[in-house]
Amino acid sequence: MPSPRSTVITVPPPIHGARDYTELQRLGLAPDDVIDFSTNSNPYGPHPAIFQAMGEALADPALVRRYPDRDCLALRAAIAVADKVPQENILPGNGATELIHLIALTFVKPDSRHLILSPTFGEYSRALHLMGGKVYECRPETHHLLHLDLETITTTIHRVQPDTIWLCNPNNPTGQYWSKAELAQLRAADPDARILWIIDEAYRHFVDPGARGNDEEQWTWGENVIRLRSLTKDHSLAGLRLGYLLAAPKLVNLLKAAQPPWSVNSLAQMAGVAALQTESITWRNFTLTQLRQHALDLWVGLSQLGLPIHPTSTTFALLKVKHAPEFRHHLLMRGLLVRDCASFGLPGHIRVAAHRPAANERLRATIAELLAQN
Numbered sequence: 001m002p003s004p005r006s007t008v009i010t011v012p013p014p015i016h017g018a019r020d021y022t023e024l025q026r027l028g029l030a031p032d033d034v035i036d037f038s039t040n041s042n043p044y045g046p047h048p049a050i051f052q053a054m055g056e057a058l059a060d061p062a063l064v065r066r067y068p069d070r071d072c073l074a075l076r077a078a079i080a081v082a083d084k085v086p087q088e089n090i091l092p093g094n095g096a097t098e099l100i101h102l103i104a105l106t107f108v109k110p111d112s113r114h115l116i117l118s119p120t121f122g123e124y125s126r127a128l129h130l131m132g133g134k135v136y137e138c139r140p141e142t143h144h145l146l147h148l149d150l151e152t153i154t155t156t157i158h159r160v161q162p163d164t165i166w167l168c169n170p171n172n173p174t175g176q177y178w179s180k181a182e183l184a185q186l187r188a189a190d191p192d193a194r195i196l197w198i199i200d201e202a203y204r205h206f207v208d209p210g211a212r213g214n215d216e217e218q219w220t221w222g223e224n225v226i227r228l229r230s231l232t233k234d235h236s237l238a239g240l241r242l243g244y245l246l247a248a249p250k251l252v253n254l255l256k257a258a259q260p261p262w263s264v265n266s267l268a269q270m271a272g273v274a275a276l277q278t279e280s281i282t283w284r285n286f287t288l289t290q291l292r293q294h295a296l297d298l299w300v301g302l303s304q305l306g307l308p309i310h311p312t313s314t315t316f317a318l319l320k321v322k323h324a325p326e327f328r329h330h331l332l333m334r335g336l337l338v339r340d341c342a343s344f345g346l347p348g349h350i351r352v353a354a355h356r357p358a359a360n361e362r363l364r365a366t367i368a369e370l371l372a373q374n
């Protein structure tokens, strides 16, 4: 047998939130017995019109028999209207995760250098390492705030001279949000547009639109920017796997040339079209506004228990706890799943994504009980 690419053996397996079905089986828990606070997703679920569209689509056997539209024409048309971008700037993928790996496949070369603004989503590092890239991280200097400042990043860019920069906005897991003005300042560190900037906006709609301002036109930045978006979080379609990227047509064509054909299945394409209609977008905006209030209430409840919460612009936040793995385990055995953040390089932290009020109250009360036992 030939030996595999060495990174397949050396790069550690991915660690993510969400239900781990193997772990649940080992613990004797059923997936439905668990409320998932470890995934940053809209707890109100998809708009009913999305289910209706999928139901109608599945009633036609051709949907399953035929290969999907490899160019995602209807989906790209819907994204173009919703995001006000030309269709040639859009590349859909099997979740933003596929697109992250696609970017790494396309741009990592033996000596290329890649800078990740950390702590952040682990797939950037994993995809880059798998392709054999040289990966550099820029982490906040003071550990207590966990937020990066412009000066630290600019200095690191000058020192590392990266080929690509990976920036998550708002950032998972810290909840840091970079305004349009701050991003423009950062880009000033690359005056010749030599670097490829990958800006992951998977959680964009979870940030208060007032704080976000008008960030629509950022995609026109130039030929060297890719913006990643996901429909699995704000529209709660994680099981279908659906994301897209926005970039200059030249970049879109390059990336598409490296993408496996038919990677977005027909059902996901139909669901995406339905998710981008006005009624679903209105539902998404309404439910996320509710969720932001529930999150604020939850942060107040948890801080009253004496748990320090890191400032966040989103509906998920980092909490400092003693012994995060045990803390997570005790909560899981009580049907509440949170994210242990050791894999982000943040031992002693858990990440909690707010839910609806009844679930949030259950989490708060259970944590109060656990803290009282210690």
Ligand SMILES: Cc1ncc(COP(=O)(O)O)c(C=O)c1O
Residues within 6 Å of the ligand: 094, 095, 096, 097, 098, 121, 168, 172, 200, 202, 203, 229, 230, 231, 232, 233, 238, 241, 242, 243
């Ligand atoms: C920052 C970030 N980007 C992308 C993804 C992946 O999104 P998708 O479900 O569209 O693959 C995640 C998932 O947790 C994430 O946290």
